[in-house]
Amino acid sequence: MSKPEDKLKIICLGDSAVGKSKMVERFLMDGYKPQQLSTYALTLFDYETKINGKMVPIEFWDTAGQERFASMHPSYYHQAQACILVFDATRKITYKNLTNWYRELRKYRPNIPCLLVANKIDADLGVTQRSFQFGKKHSLPQYFVSAADGTNIVKLFRDTIKAAYAYKQNPTDYVDQVLAELGNFESGKLDENDEAIFKLTSKEDQAEEF
């Protein structure tokens, strides 16, 4: 049995309707176990994969982009080891909004690996010949994918898992992490949904003796 603190937590971020849920579903199509919370703000998916000969449990946090869920964001970031940041290659506004998502991500998780994704390339293959500066500016690897036809989805998720694993082995910003997260607990307004999520992660908190 693996201990809860062995679990990798990977979050999917980005505007509403960029295709985060479709991407996770495409990756997990072979026998996933969705763990629906009583809210539309978040869906958790459990997954397991072998890394260096060891089974590693992974939790994908498929978050919702709608603004009314903004109060939940701290719980998304809490203890995450990697982030998949998505925009919709057919909608400029979702690219513009990356700035906000990225700023918030870095406020809570200054150093976790973040992979940038242009989804829906099937709708306009031409986008794969165009350059986007956001990834270069922040030194993020960028992927062109399609949840519809599957292009590069599996590669993206496998790369993310590897990055999350590597980060977990060597979290360079460990102290920042603890401080930032303690801050969140005190300042964040909690509603019932938030609490449910904090309970879900509380075992990990104890393990790290906050």
Next chain:
Amino acid sequence: MYSVMKCGVKLQPRCLVVTYVEMATKKLRCRQMPLRNFKETSNISQYAEELKKNQRHRTLLSDISQLQLEKMLLVVQGHMKGLSLEESVEQAESDLTIDPDKDLNKLETEQVDKAKRIMDETFNQHRIKADDPEFEYNVEVEFQQPIESSGWDSDDEF
């Protein structure tokens, strides 16, 4: 078996018109489906769903997407509200296209769901499902270095 050619509307009397080829006889046919109880205030997506379930028409309508039906119904409704046919078509079209500059994060759930239904048209057209013969779980494609700018970076301070 049918092969649907075209789908349109007639305003006098109000009905949906579908032209199709009947495969058995290879004859071009036309069917008019009266829009019973369709009102200025009717809920478009509900009405379209019911049409699709209609015993008599569902085989023929299974080839026409929900979105296309909704568009036809919107045209009729616009006309009922006093718009000219042209205005009504234009409005229906813009109502069912996604504005790439609209921030969906700020909309009500109902509107976001509508936007997602519109997006589902392309998604379903391009979707390769697990039971399709050409399905592969891991599809890796390497793209060449970009040859032009997206133009999405110009007017800001990233």
